[in-house]
Amino acid sequence: MKDKRWPEKILLASPRGFCAGVDRAIDVLNRVQAADGGEQIYSYHQIVHNTHVVRKFEEQGVKFVEDISMVPQGKTVVFSAHGVSPEIRESTQKRELNWIDATCPLVEKPHREVKKFAEQGYTILYIGHAGHDETIGTMGEAPNHMILIETVEDAKNVQVPNPEKLALTTQTTLSLDDTAEIVAVLKARFPHLTAPRSEDVCYATQNRQDAVKAMVRKGAEAVVIVGSSNSSNAHRMREVAEQALKMKFLGETKKGSAYLIDDVQELDGKESFFSHLNVVGLSSAASVSEEKFQEVVNWFKERGSRIVEEEVVADESKIHFASPQRLRLLEQQSF
């Protein structure tokens, strides 16, 4: 029976969930497994940052490694969607591994920019998060030319050898608002800074953050983001939701929370977080399947939410990335 003290309405963000880069990486790993006919397949780093996707592949027999030396000589390894540094590529060649690269094409763009600027003698400021696979991979392109900027404070304090030869690039999954603030500080301090026309934050990150903000504008009083704790994309979506909610419900202490959950099980016992609200917004990060998202939708419906509306801010249905050429060759060889 419907609980009278339960949100009447849930809003679903659109787009949400798998982006074209994640779709492609999952497809690559599935196809490598199929083509390699029962051979042990390795993935260098989590193929995408989602515990459920990784677990499913582990059940299918894929081994995930954090150190490339753990892949036995001559075996097949897939590079994750987050990209790898030249050092890893070199070590892969040396050990004669059969590699297939599932790096998202949008992550490759900052790699190319970094290489180009380093060759021209520039120092490159990289806005990103320390320790993230993508940051390690991109900064590994020119470690002696790069400086990591994580915060506005870093931007205020960074010292560079030659302010006239300075370039900027960014991680693809940042918060657009935070990045804009950091870029503004850098541009004010270094007028000669060469920056890409738009930051390297990708379309999927931008659309998912815009869709979360649209739900808050439309009336969501709390937001639930489905995504794993090691997903940068998921954390930024939660932060964007929290900031939008704070601005809207300034001073209203019972409204305005944004939650990040890995799956529906994390909601059990948390009914009191939502029971006083009228509208809750739901979305999922770029590495989360629609199946996992719908489990959360059902959790709200089972408890009495009756009206389900989609907040569509962009159509991504036509965005697809071609599969890597080496995968197509591997498939031809296996038939």
Ligand code: SF4
């Ligand atoms: S979030 Fe963006 S950069 Fe990352 S895999 Fe998806 S499309 Fe590529």
